[in-house]
Amino acid sequence: MSFSRIRGTGGYLPERIITNHDLERMVDTSDQWIRERTGISERHIAAEGELCSDLAAAAARRALTAAAFTGRDIDLVVLATSTPDQIFPSTACLLQERLDIPRNVIAFDIAAACCGFIYALDVADRFIRTGGARRALVIGAETFSRILNWQDRATCVLFGDGAGAVVLEAAEEPGVLATRLHADGRQAALLNVPWGVSQGYDRLTDNSGKITMRGNEVFKVAVRTMGRLVNETLQANNLSREEVDWLVPHQANIRIMTALARKIGFPMERVIVTADRHANTSAASVPLALDVAVRDGRIQRGQLLLLEAFGAGFTWGSALVRY
Ligand code: UT7
Numbered sequence: 001m002s003f004s005r006i007r008g009t010g011g012y013l014p015e016r017i018i019t020n021h022d023l024e025r026m027v028d029t030s031d032q033w034i035r036e037r038t039g040i041s042e043r044h045i046a047a048e049g050e051l052c053s054d055l056a057a058a059a060a061r062r063a064l065t066a067a068a069f070t071g072r073d074i075d076l077v078v079l080a081t082s083t084p085d086q087i088f089p090s091t092a093c094l095l096q097e098r099l100d101i102p103r104n105v106i107a108f109d110i111a112a113a114c115c116g117f118i119y120a121l122d123v124a125d126r127f128i129r130t131g132g133a134r135r136a137l138v139i140g141a142e143t144f145s146r147i148l149n150w151q152d153r154a155t156c157v158l159f160g161d162g163a164g165a166v167v168l169e170a171a172e173e174p175g176v177l178a179t180r181l182h183a184d185g186r187q188a189a190l191l192n193v194p195w196g197v198s199q200g201y202d203r204l205t206d207n208s209g210k211i212t213m214r215g216n217e218v219f220k221v222a223v224r225t226m227g228r229l230v231n232e233t234l235q236a237n238n239l240s241r242e243e244v245d246w247l248v249p250h251q252a253n254i255r256i257m258t259a260l261a262r263k264i265g266f267p268m269e270r271v272i273v274t275a276d277r278h279a280n281t282s283a284a285s286v287p288l289a290l291d292v293a294v295r296d297g298r299i300q301r302g303q304l305l306l307l308e309a310f311g312a313g314f315t316w317g318s319a320l321v322r323y
Contacts, residue, residue: 004128004136004168005175006323007069010062011291012055013044013162013278020157027153034157039254043160043279045145051085053094055163056141059287060099063165066294069135071099074167076133077107078124080116080283082312083143084109087197091141099137106133112183113191114250114311116140116283117164121307121319122179128170139165140283147193149210158252159211160279164287174322178237180229181317187221190214191312222256222310227263229308233318239304241266246299250309251275251285272298282311299323 019042020031034040046055056079064070079092086094092107101107106127112119117140124136141163148156168176195208226249234241247266249257254275261268274289281288286307293299301323308318 002170003174005171008067009291011288012058014046046161059163059165067167071101076136078120079139080120112315115309115315118317125176136168142282162281162284177320245303
């Protein structure tokens with residue numbers, strides 16, 4: 001039995017930026033409303049023809065470079081997304097050739113909405129700990145701009161596109177100390193894209209393939225659930241919040257992060273926030289935030305990180321990581 005350690009991180013954001021002022025020209029909203037209610041100022045949007053795998057490949061290359069590995073060193077690819085290039089092959093398989101990852105590896109996608117990266121990290125960690133893989137690429141990549149109703153001000157101002165990745169390697173010491181995953185499908189109606197291929201293309205209307213959300217209700221469940229999750233994660237590992245150097249939360253809304261920090265008594269100075277510039281990039285948000293804080297020097301080797309996310313399903317989960 002071994003452990004898994006993060007060897008490198010990478011992130012990628014598409015070039016095009018849409019500011020709140022740009023959105024003022026598209027829907028009945030204001031920069032002030034968006035900033036006050038969400039903390040978001042701008043988001044990146046994929047160019048026409050730029051797909052989930054393009055974003056994922058760019059983030060993965062940066063993570064591989066940071067780890068001083070190449071694609072040839074990888075034997076497991078786990079990619080979290082709700083906006084894949086194609087129904088199949090999985091986006092993980094599409095990446096394999098582009099990154100020169102060997103033919104005989106394991107590669108698959110995970111769908112757990114905004115919590116997808118935490119699910120992917122948990123799965124990759126289990127493969128490594130049980131000897132099923134030695135070096136894994138774990139990616140969260142999304143093109144949510146393609147499933148937004150750009151006439152719905154309640155949702156289109158909240159999301160952006162991007163990808164984040166980590167390279168995990170088997171090691172004698174953790175690394176990933178503990179993960180916790182949860183799901184509750186009973187509240188699926190609060191946040192979803194109501195159409196899927198199984199319903200048949202004749203049921204696909206202009207907006208049935210787009211996000212719908214009862215934001216206010218999701219907000220309350222998110223704060224309550226995340227508060228419980230963080231406390232449960234710390235207790236299960238005999239840790240106090242003072243021992244955690246950085247909280248790296250899902251970046252849905254800065255108000256959710258401040259409400260959570262207040263609830264658990266954690267100082268905002270030690271919470272990584274990227275929602276102001278990235279908005280909610282769903283499965284990409286946690287690895288993107290991690291990568292930003294690693295590259296700007298806030299997150300240092302040896303520090304204790306608590307990653308957490310909450311998303312449609314509902315799905316929620318956390319990972320305690322010694323970086
Ligand atoms: O990543 C998955 C998890 N997702 C989330 O965690 C998102 C959770 N929800 C939220 O972040 C917040 O609920 C929102 C940012 C979506 C909304 O903030 P809120 O403070 O909960 O506002 P609200 O939905 O209660 O709406 C307040 C008002 C409404 O108008 P009335 O009914 O009071 O007249 C909305 O119609 O704000 C209106 N509104 C807007 N106004 C200007 C809603 N969207 C907009 C907008 N611009 N973009």
